[in-house]
Amino acid sequence: MFQTSYIELSESAVKNNIEFIHNFLGKGVTFSSVVKGNAYGHGIENYCPIAYKYGIRHFSVFSAGEALKVTNALDNQKFTLMIMGQIDNEELSWAIETGVEFYVFEQDRLNAAISIAKRLGKKARIHVELETGMNRTGFPKKDLATTLKKIESETAYLDVKGVCSHFAGAENIANYKRIKDQFKLFKQYKSKLNTAPWLQAKKHLASSAATIRYPKSQMDLVRIGILQFGFFPTQETFVHYTTKYNSSKNPLQPILSWKTKVMDTKTVKAGEFVGYGTSYFTNNVTKIALVPVGYSHGYSRSLSNQGKVLINGARFDVIGTVNMSMLAVDVTLSESTIKKGDEVVLIGTQGDQELSVSSFSDFSQLINYELLTRLPQDISRTIT
Numbered sequence: 560m561f562q563t564s565y566i567e568l569s570e571s572a573v574k575n576n577i578e579f580i581h582n583f584l585g586k587g588v589t590f591s592s593v594v595k596g597n598a599y600g601h602g603i604e605n606y607c608p609i610a611y612k613y614g615i616r617h618f619s620v621f622s623a624g625e626a627l628k629v630t631n632a633l634d635n636q637k638f639t640l641m642i643m644g645q646i647d648n649e650e651l652s653w654a655i656e657t658g659v660e661f662y663v664f665e666q667d668r669l670n671a672a673i674s675i676a677k678r679l680g681k682k683a684r685i686h687v688e689l690e691t692g693m694n695r696t697g698f699p700k701k702d703l704a705t706t707l708k709k710i711e712s713e714t715a716y717l718d719v720k721g722v723c724s725h726f727a728g729a730e731n732i733a734n735y736k737r738i739k740d741q742f743k744l745f746k747q748y749k750s751k752l753n754t755a756p757w758l759q760a761k762k763h764l765a766s767s768a769a770t771i772r773y774p775k776s777q778m779d780l781v782r783i784g785i786l787q788f789g790f791f792p793t794q795e796t797f798v799h800y801t802t803k804y805n806s807s808k809n810p811l812q813p814i815l816s817w818k819t820k821v822m823d824t825k826t827v828k829a830g831e832f833v834g835y836g837t838s839y840f841t842n843n844v845t846k847i848a849l850v851p852v853g854y855s856h857g858y859s860r861s862l863s864n865q866g867k868v869l870i871n872g873a874r875f876d877v878i879g880t881v882n883m884s885m886l887a888v889d890v891t892l893s894e895s896t897i898k899k900g901d902e903v904v905l906i907g908t909q910g911d912q913e914l915s916v917s918s919f920s921d922f923s924q925l926i927n928y929e930l931l932t933r934l935p936q937d938i939s940r941t942i943t
């Protein structure tokens with residue numbers, strides 16, 4: 560194995576989630592599967608082929624490096640790939656040559672794309688990102704007219720595939736006004752652009768939260784990340800969904816489980832400290848199990864004396880500080896004999912017990928997104 564822990568991905572959960580999202584989307588809306596951050600920790604190589612199997616033909620990533628990984632993972636398949644963030648001017652020739660689409664949100668990239676496209680004799684497939692109020696990337700209003708003129712004059716070398724923007728936090732009702740204003744502005748742009756010949760382009764701005772919370776914002780394409788992995792972006796989005804659609808059941812299923820094995824067990828006398836320093840003191844004789852996972856493996860140190868794990872179908876507390884490569888668990892109250900080699904579940908189910916990713920966020924201040932993407936790339940991922 561040569562790994563101290565392992566990740567399992569449930570194929571039936573992928574199928575369930577993709578079907579749910581497809582059914583939820585308006586007619587003709589393209590589902591782009593966002594797989595940045597190593598497919599939210601699920602593994603680009605592992606996740607993309609299953610998503611493809613269940614009908615995904617459009618993938619979005621942040622960077623050219625991630626795009627290359629998706630290309631390798633889906634060797635010889637037909638699909639569309641879109642880079643929403645960083646691509647160096649040097650990487651542009653690869654993207655243009657291979658037909659990978661990319662966002663354009665500033666002049667330098669636009670100029671580079673045009674000149675490389677001319678050199679290669681191949682059109683660059685671009686998505687024009689507009690600033691609507693997030694104040695991140697996107698052409699500001701004042702540059703729009705000149706940018707559009709430039710694009711129009713170079714359509715021999717530019718294939719405009721999309722016009723897009725991004726909401727500044729549709730998963731949180733506190734941002735309601737800002738989101739509504741962004742949506743309004745984007746719609747204004749849309750009707751203005753109606754006259755341009757490149758309006759054939761897809762209009763897109765919704766991610767998971769907006770897709771659920773503001774279905775009208777789905778437009779031609781949605782960029783779905785977290786939902787496909789079995790999580791609502793926030794508890795609030797989930798409550799909105801269950802209320803609006805009168806559903807008491809969570810339609811999504813988590814895909815990922817994270818497991819390891821007990822490395823050693825030990826009985827500690829009463830009146831001793833366990834691990835580094837003095838953060839855990841045994842009031843009674845305590846049986847501990849050592850687990851070979853620590854913060855270097857993505858198990859946050861803020862879960863010291865807070866985390867929970869499952870062993871033999873029961874829930875136990877992490878005690879003391881989470882170390883770089885291991886942690887200790889108090890198994891004194893176990894009804895079974897816990898021994899070296901027993902399965903330890905860090906995320907997932909065992910028997911009738913479950914440790915959800917969101918239960919971590921309650922303890923560690925990590926949102927689902929961050930916890931998942933911290934899972935190291937080199938942990939083995941298998942499909943179950």
Ligand SMILES: *Cc1c(COP(=O)(O)O)cnc(C)c1O
Nearest residue numbers: 593643725766767782783784785
């Ligand atoms: C990450 C990302 C998404 C997907 O967000 P989710 O909340 O995971 O659905 C969509 N669009 C852009 C531009 C992103 O960076």
